[in-house]
Amino acid sequence: MKLILLGAPGAGKGTVAKMLTALDGSVQISTGDILRGAVQAGTPLGKEAEAFMKRGDLVPDSLIMGIMEKRLQEPDCAKGFLLDGFPRTIPQAEALKVLLNKLGITLDMVVNLEVPRDIILDRLCTRRTCSNGKCQAIYNVKSNPPKQAGVCDKCGNPVVQRDDETEEAILHRLATYNQKTAPLIGFYDKEGQMFTVVCTSSDVVVNAVKAKLGM
Numbered sequence: 001m002k003l004i005l006l007g008a009p010g011a012g013k014g015t016v017a018k019m020l021t022a023l024d025g026s027v028q029i030s031t032g033d034i035l036r037g038a039v040q041a042g043t044p045l046g047k048e049a050e051a052f053m054k055r056g057d058l059v060p061d062s063l064i065m066g067i068m069e070k071r072l073q074e075p076d077c078a079k080g081f082l083l084d085g086f087p088r089t090i091p092q093a094e095a096l097k098v099l100l101n102k103l104g105i106t107l108d109m110v111v112n113l114e115v116p117r118d119i120i121l122d123r124l125c126t127r128r129t130c131s132n133g134k135c136q137a138i139y140n141v142k143s144n145p146p147k148q149a150g151v152c153d154k155c156g157n158p159v160v161q162r163d164d165e166t167e168e169a170i171l172h173r174l175a176t177y178n179q180k181t182a183p184l185i186g187f188y189d190k191e192g193q194m195f196t197v198v199c200t201s202s203d204v205v206v207n208a209v210k211a212k213l214g215m
């Protein structure tokens with residue numbers, strides 16, 4: 001499948017993406033994971049992106065498009081991909097349209113995960129992430145804690161609260177989402193590609209996507 005997953009930070013895009021990749025071998029492409037990996041590795045991209053990310057601001061469109069142009073041409077994308085956290089602005093969506101045309105790729109649809117704001121806030125404040133840039137497994141202190149407190153089940157590295165998951169940064173990220181990313185719903189609606197699901201659980205979204213794709 002070739003999908004864009006839209007939704008506020010904390011809507012569950014990453015979890016849903018991981019469940020969908022297990023169905024058909026498509027790959028999850030999370031620009032947030034790619035950027036955090038680059039920051040941790042101290043690459044030039046990471047150095048450029050770090051300050052924006054810490055504040056909860058978006059990284060400039062040109063940096064993101066550079067990442068995506070390369071990533072979408074890697075061989076593992078041939079079976080399909082789930083774009084998680086990209087596009088985040090109208091210019092990114094327009095540039096993606098041009099890029100997909102150039103690469104001869106047609107999207108199946110854009111899935112919009114709708115989640116009430118109070119649930120999102122609670123989820124983000126209690127979310128914890130594996131500090132290993134190559135793992136980045138997600139936990140939740142309330143609903144999905146690691147077996148041993150503070151230690152990743154998958155790789156054994158410390159599980160931490162992300163720099164951009166302080167209350168101040170979270171509120172800023174949500175405001176940025178409303179201002180810059182929410183307009184994409186209208187953009188993809190006009191393109192006839194939008195499929196909105198009220199995300200009461202990840203299973204609900206996965207089943208709705210499967211039904212829509214006839215899987």
Ligand code: AMP
Binds near residue numbers: 053056084092
């Ligand atoms: P995420 O894990 O998707 O919430 O992304 C974490 C941070 O990475 C965001 O708050 C942005 O600073 C940056 N980021 C991720 N994806 C994008 C994107 N498509 N455009 C701009 N900045 C992004």
